[in-house]
Amino acid sequence: MLARRFHPALENSAMYILQALAFLFLTQAVLGEQPTPILPDPKLTPGDTFDVTAQDVCVPGYAKKVRAVPAWLKRQAYAEYGITRYKTGDYEVDHLIPLSLGGSNSIRNLWPQSTKTSPWNSYVKDALERKLHKLVCAGQLDLKTAQSDIASNWIEAYQKYVAKSPPAPRVREANPARTTSTASEIWVNTRSGKYWKPGSRFYGKTKQGEFMSELEALDGGYSPAGGTGQ
């Protein structure tokens, strides 16, 4: 039995269409790739500080009093860097000048930092931040110098204060609790300041509210409804 054949011109056309579709798909895939900045764009993120002294930032619990990055500001940070699609845990919205060194929550101090790039990623910067805070609080480094150095180029600052060579490649896996679906997030009633856990009566149901991780909610000063959030 002979296989059914189309006219050669039609077969060629079909081939061209398939090739064009494949090209279009690949182009979209490439263009859809998100940038993974290792250093922030100094025009978008020059760094910004609160009016504080070393004495202020060295008080235990200082950073907790000043950490307040609302969801809309995080979204703005991603948008400014052209990052429209990402998986939970791929990035963290980083304070270029960390709160522990007097950095502010202004958009001028926030940028989406990759947790996946290697060897320079958010975990390496965290190590630098801890080191600088320690030096400042020990009186071995001026706060303004620490702020300036980490804002101008945090990788160079790492090489200056922590180690000359980059750390061994290490990319921490995302927190499993954050890689699961949004079902792991709690619902904050932003009017009352109480939050509800998945499955509870008012989860996602209050007139005003938003989803966020429980850690973000606690950081934001919210507390579980009825003491448990259930």
Added chain:
Amino acid sequence: MRRNQKLTKVIAGRTIKAVTTESGSVSVLFDDQSSMTIKTAGAAAVSPRSKVKSVHEAKADFKIEFEDGSSATFCLADPGSSVAVRDKNNAVEYLG
């Protein structure tokens, strides 16, 4: 407008003793000698003797509600970096 829970916990119940308004900022002195500075992008007015009930924020909009039902609304100069509260010993209570 979303309640700023963290700041509300800090200043709720405090009564405004004095207000100083300058171009681009408002300084509030509370009855317990703590102070709050707000960097603003526009004009703002706050009445002394008002007792703070809660604080609300939506992007650059910043609103303080008082126990007597009145309120004061500001436009923050730079959300996330415009409000500072320090206690009578000048220790940081809130920055944001």
